[in-house]
Amino acid sequence: MITLEKRPQPSRAWSLATxxxxxxxxxxxxxxxxxxxxxxxFETIRTIFLDPLFSEFAWFYxxxxxxxxxxxxxxxxxxxxxFRAGIWNIxxxxxxxxxxxxxxxxxxAFYPTESFIIFPLMIIAGILGGTLWAxxxxxxxxxxxxxxxxxxxxxxxxxxxLMASMALGALRNPDGMGFPGSRNLSQYPSAANLEIIxxxxxxxxxxxxxxxxxxxxxxxxxxxxxxxxxxAGQSPRAAKFAGVNPAAMILICMGLxxxxxxxxxxxxxxxxxxxxxxDFNVGYGFTAIIVAFLGRLHPVGILLAGGLMALxxxxxxxxxxxxxxxxxxxxxxxxxLLFFLLAVDVLTNYRMRFGRRQVV
Amino acid sequence: MxxxxxxxxxxxxLGLATGAFADGHEKTKVGFVYVGPVGDGGWTYEHNQGRLAxxxxxxxxxxxxxxxxxxxxxxxxxxMTQMALQGADLIFTTSFGYMDQTINVAGxxxxxxxxxxxxxxxADNVSVYSARFYEGRAVQGHIAGHMTESxxxxxxxxxxxxxxxxxxxxxxxxxxxxxxxxxxKVVWAYTWxxxxxxxxxxxxxxxxxxxxxxxxxxxxxxxxxxxxxxxxVTFGQASDMAEFGPFPRVSSIxxxxxPYYIARTQAVIDxxxxxxxxxxxxxxxxxxxxxxxxxxxxxxxxxxxxxIASMEAGEYHPFTGPINKQDGSAWLxxxxxxxxxxxxxxxxxxxxxxxxxxx
Numbered sequence: 001m002i003t004l005e006k007r008p009q010p011s012r013a014w015s016l017a018t019x020x021x022x023x024x025x026x027x028x029x030x031x032x033x034x035x036x037x038x039x040x041x042f043e044t045i046r047t048i049f050l051d052p053l054f055s056e057f058a059w060f061y062x063x064x065x066x067x068x069x070x071x072x073x074x075x076x077x078x079x080x081x082x083f084r085a086g087i088w089n090i091x092x093x094x095x096x097x098x099x100x101x102x103x104x105x106x107x108x109a110f111y112p113t114e115s116f117i118i119f120p121l122m123i124i125a126g127i128l129g130g131t132l133w134a135x136x137x138x139x140x141x142x143x144x145x146x147x148x149x150x151x152x153x154x155x156x157x158x159x160x161x162l163m164a165s166m167a168l169g170a171l172r173n174p175d176g177m178g179f180p181g182s183r184n185l186s187q188y189p190s191a192a193n194l195e196i197i198x199x200x201x202x203x204x205x206x207x208x209x210x211x212x213x214x215x216x217x218x219x220x221x222x223x224x225x226x227x228x229x230x231x232a233g234q235s236p237r238a239a240k241f242a243g244v245n246p247a248a249m250i251l252i253c254m255g256l257x258x259x260x261x262x263x264x265x266x267x268x269x270x271x272x273x274x275x276x277x278x279d280f281n282v283g284y285g286f287t288a289i290i291v292a293f294l295g296r297l298h299p300v301g302i303l304l305a306g307g308l309m310a311l312x313x314x315x316x317x318x319x320x321x322x323x324x325x326x327x328x329x330x331x332x333x334x335x336x337l338l339f340f341l342l343a344v345d346v347l348t349n350y351r352m353r354f355g356r357r358q359v360v
Numbered sequence: 361m362x363x364x365x366x367x368x369x370x371x372x373x374l375g376l377a378t379g380a381f382a383d384g385h386e387k388t389k390v391g392f393v394y395v396g397p398v399g400d401g402g403w404t405y406e407h408n409q410g411r412l413a414x415x416x417x418x419x420x421x422x423x424x425x426x427x428x429x430x431x432x433x434x435x436x437x438x439x440m441t442q443m444a445l446q447g448a449d450l451i452f453t454t455s456f457g458y459m460d461q462t463i464n465v466a467g468x469x470x471x472x473x474x475x476x477x478x479x480x481x482x483a484d485n486v487s488v489y490s491a492r493f494y495e496g497r498a499v500q501g502h503i504a505g506h507m508t509e510s511x512x513x514x515x516x517x518x519x520x521x522x523x524x525x526x527x528x529x530x531x532x533x534x535x536x537x538x539x540x541x542x543x544x545k546v547v548w549a550y551t552w553x554x555x556x557x558x559x560x561x562x563x564x565x566x567x568x569x570x571x572x573x574x575x576x577x578x579x580x581x582x583x584x585x586x587x588x589x590x591x592x593v594t595f596g597q598a599s600d601m602a603e604f605g606p607f608p609r610v611s612s613i614x615x616x617x618x619p620y621y622i623a624r625t626q627a628v629i630d631x632x633x634x635x636x637x638x639x640x641x642x643x644x645x646x647x648x649x650x651x652x653x654x655x656x657x658x659x660x661x662x663x664x665x666x667x668i669a670s671m672e673a674g675e676y677h678p679f680t681g682p683i684n685k686q687d688g689s690a691w692l693x694x695x696x697x698x699x700x701x702x703x704x705x706x707x708x709x710x711x712x713x714x715x716x717x718x719x
Contacts, residue, residue, distance in 0.1 A: 057442070057445045057446070060441060060442070060445055061442075064438055067434070164550050165718075168520065168718050169718075180519060180520065180521065184460065268434075272433075272434035273433045273434050274434075274460070275460075277432070277433070277457070278519065278550055279431055279432045279433060279457060280433065282431045282433060282435065314438070317427055317435075317438065317439055317442060318442060320426075320427045320428070321391065321425045321426065321427045321439065321442060321443055321446065322425065322446060324425070324426075326397075326398075326428070327397065327427075327428050327429045328397075
């Protein structure tokens, strides 16, 4: 018999080990799934997890990992503050979209002027756009006690419609022969989020993501704000006594996550995506939630988790085209990752005992 | 302990397999980038049928690869680059939204040939190809105009781009020709493939009184919605969707890419490939009309078949004047036929359609 016994305190060792265990379990079950599909499981797992890093064409895939991982890390870092404090911003996808719209709009307004000031202005606009979009659920929660999970999630769909209308209307490329989509920002030097070192994948969004990781680490471990965030999450009552203003905490956490999501959107629209288009968003804001939890809401963990997630995306594409694996199988495997993480989490909070429980 | 052994085994196997990577590339490799899943039953399904036809035709001489559900953004560029890196000689990018990405990647791989569906940007190693779907729309409009009793025809449109607007105009002109009271309601779904959204659009149109639904989206969800409603006529889009026949699906437009894909692959093998702009219709067989079922009255079926025959023979063009634009201004004079340039960039409704094209 196995019995579960609650630990007096969550185990530190297990909280570090469970993400690795989850990855291993995913590889095993994923391998079984691939074997059931008639593929060689070892080759498939290797293709997904190792080929992007070590294959013949790794020089192409490694930069792609940065490009794919940066928005995930940037958004997840912002989300982690709120999640620690028990403030659930599920709508990062919407804030990402609005950040992209605002940033791109500023850049397009200057077209075709060339000036070094344009890109910084776009970044500010992107951050502001994301922050303001996140303020809607934030303020509604503070003023009227609405549920920020629902409101922020619903606002994603509003943002998607806004994106579509911008791509078809206000921001549409006047030289685009009537097709939807804005001018290509990556072909407009002053507004382009280009690679800092050519071919490295290292664009300004990647740099910002790394800076955000460092700042988040310092804030959480060395700053009173980080302490307050953790306190508000663990014990709202104690936080109140310690002088933490819950309303301010909600607005700051929402604003922070919105701002970083907005920045991620701007870097994406000015760089890899290049233009405001109807299908601009591909779910970074939602995937970032998985990344935040996979990384244990810890900045360094998020950095690693973002890298892992990017790996499964890019490796998944390689597996599709080289091994003929269906997309659904890849997505299933990505889902397994979160599922196993949540499942093995039980080990962090509970101790397994083998044998019969002693009857006193 | 058992688990441990398994894991060790796995690690060793991983190490071994890594060393075995080699690319003995002699076959002609053809890549396909799809916007939807291969099982969408519509657009992507037919492109994949084309891919399978290539495999069958060339056998061992050709290897094909594909990636499905690729978003029309930076992901598409990476997928194409990756295919080119893995030694693809010819890559078909099968959605309008892959246009800039195709051009970008083609610039980096001058030796790889690219074929972009439904776009308009060509390069030395990028061809564009599309089908004259509007010829099929003419047949749909003709049947729809006869079949409707409420005189309201619903149209699930995807994106307001010329290809889609051409389809709406062509269907409307031919529905109006046989039924002057007909009215079109257009819903813009802003997606090529999203069964939930498409079903919702179909339900909205049915609630608004439409008893015929035309779709320019790729899934079979509208067919299912019509089937549930019971008295609503639909047409298969991009693929035959015969499983919904004989009713609600009474006919279909089938995109037949196989001959084109085989011909282009052959050209690459022979070294005769050149950048071309192909726009084929019913006559060369790129657009096919699926079986018109017994739910359609015999005389309507006969007149629809006559219409198909006249387009096949090149005697009739669906955009033949007199046609006015929506605002009443003249577009085509009596007997005048639309030129391909205007059709390719069509951004206006014809007279009689209500509502605006989203701007």
